[in-house]
Amino acid sequence: MSVQKDRVMAVSEWEERWQTGRIGFHNFHVHKMLQKCIDRVLCGRSGVRFFFPLCGKAVDMKWLADMGHSVVGVEISEMAIKQFFEDHNMTYTEETVPAIPEGKLFKSSDGKISLYQCSLYDFSSSVAGQFGGIWDRGSLVAINPCDRERYASILLSLMDKDCRYLLDTLLYNPELFGGPPFAVSDEDIRTLFGSACEVQLLVSQDAFEEKHKTWGLDYLTEKVHLLTLKSN
Numbered sequence: 001m002s003v004q005k006d007r008v009m010a011v012s013e014w015e016e017r018w019q020t021g022r023i024g025f026h027n028f029h030v031h032k033m034l035q036k037c038i039d040r041v042l043c044g045r046s047g048v049r050f051f052f053p054l055c056g057k058a059v060d061m062k063w064l065a066d067m068g069h070s071v072v073g074v075e076i077s078e079m080a081i082k083q084f085f086e087d088h089n090m091t092y093t094e095e096t097v098p099a100i101p102e103g104k105l106f107k108s109s110d111g112k113i114s115l116y117q118c119s120l121y122d123f124s125s126s127v128a129g130q131f132g133g134i135w136d137r138g139s140l141v142a143i144n145p146c147d148r149e150r151y152a153s154i155l156l157s158l159m160d161k162d163c164r165y166l167l168d169t170l171l172y173n174p175e176l177f178g179g180p181p182f183a184v185s186d187e188d189i190r191t192l193f194g195s196a197c198e199v200q201l202l203v204s205q206d207a208f209e210e211k212h213k214t215w216g217l218d219y220l221t222e223k224v225h226l227l228t229l230k231s232n
């Protein structure tokens with residue numbers, strides 16, 4: 001991963017993408033992989049607390065809240081958070097977060113969706129507790145590869161004992177494209193999470209589209225793994 005391992009995206013670059021509307025990573029519909037795998041995450045549970053790392057304005061959050069679950073997201077862009085509530089005609093409150101310098105909390109009026117505007121690396125279980133579900137789509141593949149161990153440590157600390165962590169990743173030849181999104185291999189996932197979690201591959205499918213030719217790629221595979229904490 002020589003092309004990618006030293007690639008570093010500054011926070012300002014992500015903010016600029018929101019400001020200029022270059023958000024090709026945003027899905028306007030509920031993600032097919034989440035729909036396909038949701039029963040494996042819920043396991044019959046109701047009222048699950050879901051965590052969305054680097055949530056953007058994902059419509060998946062509203063979908064889960066409408067199903068009776070609650071959602072906590074972390075996003076660096078205030079514009080993305082406000083657009084989420086505006087897109088769904090939802091009223092919300094805004095408050096400061098004492099535990100996070102310069103952090104803000106935007107909460108839907110019904111209390112089901114709480115979005116923290118801050119760096120993920122400033123977030124912890126002491127701020128919002130632990131979670132029964134995690135939907136990681138476009139997050140692990142977006143963070144700088146040099147930050148992955150730090151990222152995994154935070155995500156593991158947010159997992160309640162019965163948490164089911166759904167991880168969506170992309171696999172391609174990292175020599176051909178600098179990212180993001182960055183390539184994440186099965187081995188990467190086992191290295192980051194394997195000591196603490198059982199790692200199960202749920203879906204592996206060809207996700208190559210015409211636009212990926214402009215990235216210089218010749219194949220792109222989307223994979224979804226389910227991570228559950230080991231009992232010992």
